[in-house]
Amino acid sequence: MAPDDELMRSTETALTSDVRGAVLRRGDDRLPDELAGFQTAHPHRPDVVVGARDADDVVAAVRHAAAHDLPVAVQATGHGHTTGLERGVVVTTGRMRGVSVDPVSRTARVGAGARSADLVGAAAGHGLAPVSGSFPGVGVVGYTLGGGLGLLGREHGWASDHLRAAEVVTADGILRRVGPGDELFAALRGGRPEVGIVTAVEVGLVPLGEVVGGGLFVEAEDAGRLVPVVRRLGDEAPESLGISLGVVPVPDLDVVPAPIRGRTVLHVRLVAPDAAVARAAEDAVREAAPVLLGGLRELPWTESGSIVGEPEVPHAYEGTNVLVTTLSDEALGSVVAAARSASVGCVVDVRRLGGALARPADGPDAVSFRDAGWIVRVLSSTEGESTAAVRAAHAAVLAPVADAGLGRMAAFVYGGSPVSAAELHSPAVRELLARVRAEHDPRGVFGPC
Ligand SMILES: Cc1cc2nc3c(=O)[nH]c(=O)nc-3n(C[C@H](O)[C@H](O)[C@H](O)COP(=O)(O)OP(=O)(O)OC[C@H]3O[C@@H](n4cnc5c(N)ncnc54)[C@H](O)[C@@H]3O)c2cc1C
Numbered sequence: 001m002a003p004d005d006e007l008m009r010s011t012e013t014a015l016t017s018d019v020r021g022a023v024l025r026r027g028d029d030r031l032p033d034e035l036a037g038f039q040t041a042h043p044h045r046p047d048v049v050v051g052a053r054d055a056d057d058v059v060a061a062v063r064h065a066a067a068h069d070l071p072v073a074v075q076a077t078g079h080g081h082t083t084g085l086e087r088g089v090v091v092t093t094g095r096m097r098g099v100s101v102d103p104v105s106r107t108a109r110v111g112a113g114a115r116s117a118d119l120v121g122a123a124a125g126h127g128l129a130p131v132s133g134s135f136p137g138v139g140v141v142g143y144t145l146g147g148g149l150g151l152l153g154r155e156h157g158w159a160s161d162h163l164r165a166a167e168v169v170t171a172d173g174i175l176r177r178v179g180p181g182d183e184l185f186a187a188l189r190g191g192r193p194e195v196g197i198v199t200a201v202e203v204g205l206v207p208l209g210e211v212v213g214g215g216l217f218v219e220a221e222d223a224g225r226l227v228p229v230v231r232r233l234g235d236e237a238p239e240s241l242g243i244s245l246g247v248v249p250v251p252d253l254d255v256v257p258a259p260i261r262g263r264t265v266l267h268v269r270l271v272a273p274d275a276a277v278a279r280a281a282e283d284a285v286r287e288a289a290p291v292l293l294g295g296l297r298e299l300p301w302t303e304s305g306s307i308v309g310e311p312e313v314p315h316a317y318e319g320t321n322v323l324v325t326t327l328s329d330e331a332l333g334s335v336v337a338a339a340r341s342a343s344v345g346c347v348v349d350v351r352r353l354g355g356a357l358a359r360p361a362d363g364p365d366a367v368s369f370r371d372a373g374w375i376v377r378v379l380s381s382t383e384g385e386s387t388a389a390v391r392a393a394h395a396a397v398l399a400p401v402a403d404a405g406l407g408r409m410a411a412f413v414y415g416g417s418p419v420s421a422a423e424l425h426s427p428a429v430r431e432l433l434a435r436v437r438a439e440h441d442p443r444g445v446f447g448p449c
Pocket of ligand 1: 093197310
């Protein structure tokens with residue numbers, strides 16, 4: 001037996017006695033299911049996977065890895081997965097999906113593996129909601145640690161602004177509860193510091209009943225008339241309006257409604273708790289261009305995933321983005337035109353930021369570029385496409401806004417899409433993250449320092 005194999009076998013044996021969840025060694029035929037996530041590119045190929053059932057399992061996994069000098073990574077849903085670990089220990093959190101809501105303090109305690117839909121569902125019974133994003137399948141912890149751009153973020157700020165406390169196993173294998181006053185807590189509020197594994201978070205909830213929201217599909221040829229209206233609504237509408245514009249190459253499949261099947265269309269997404277605000281925006285869109293399909297309706301927050309309506313099928317994808325302070329009609333129009341003419345299918349998502357997203361948090365945090373007024377995202381399936389072609393297409397789509405870019409949002413950098421630390425964090429946040437890494441993971445267990 002090779003020395004590495006021996007080491008891994010003894011590690012696994014020791015882990016198996018300490019861990020209540022699953023311990024799966026390289027070659028175990030249950031591994032593909034355990035590691036299956038939304039992103040199918042660059043899968044982890046570690047020596048051992050610990051399917052944690054609780055914080056003690058996470059402590060055991062991190063202590064064993066640290067004792068044997070093995071790198072550690074964590075995977076929840078795999079939505080934000082970038083590069084795979086080729087050795088070491090991966091901790092999966094899918095068994096830790098507990099959510100409990102305290103309606104009096106308007107907070108929720110959320111396990112590391114809970115998805116947005118779990119939290120939204122638990123909060124809804126109390127007339128409350130998290131500042132959740134567009135997709136119900138995303139993990140609450142990964143989303144919040146990355147800042148968390150919610151559909152109603154312009155009114156309520158970043159999801160990380162609502163982080164009250166976190167329980168985290170740091171590289172030394174110690175479970176810590178951190179809150180306001182801790183630098184680690186500040187780093188967890190939007191900096192995704194990668195110095196430990198969060199086992200649970202406590203998040204604030206906002207009162208929210210029904211909203212009015214939905215998406216309107218418009219012919220791509222009508223971009224010239226629609227783009228200025230979306231840009232103006234974004235800049236002038238009240239903060240309670242969530243608004244984004246998608247450019248979507250819709251597949252030619254029978255399950256797709258005929259009016260949009262097999263063509264590239266524009267998709268305006270609108271949502272507001274105040275019906276009058278949402279309906280006024282819908283009227284403006286309908287005046288600008290004929291709507292092929294869709295419209296607004298009253299809906300509970302538990303159905304907010306229908307507003308953008310992202311596909312739920314796991315696949316291989318790359319994506320990146322640019323944050324800009326302002327967006328002109330010309331620049332937005334050029335992004336749309338570049339996406340339509342790209343040689344690779346490009347999904348574009350342009351979201352208005354500003355409002356509460358631009359205001360400071362109530363304490364130190366790690367969200368960079370709060371002054372960004374818009375985020376311009378692009379994403380492509382990499383299945384059947386060369387990486388070089390996808391990256392060239394993304395560069396072309398983002399070219400009209402690249403020079404004005406403040407940086408990129410890490411949560412929307414997918415697959416192996418190239419990005420530098422300077423693009424992801426402001427200098428002050430980079431210094432904060434470096435201090436936190438030096439204190440909590442000086443040996444780089446969770447990644448190179
Ligand atoms: C279809 C789709 C829609 C999305 N919509 C939005 C949106 O509206 N707003 C928004 O802000 N983002 C959105 N995202 C991005 C999403 O927030 C990030 O990809 C986020 O990182 C996903 O976290 P996850 O746990 O689901 O994914 P994973 O891939 O499992 O985790 C991603 C990363 O999060 C970190 N992480 C996860 N769990 C832990 C943990 N327990 N401890 C420490 N670190 C952890 C790790 O760095 C990990 O590599 C979307 C992504 C997709 C694919």
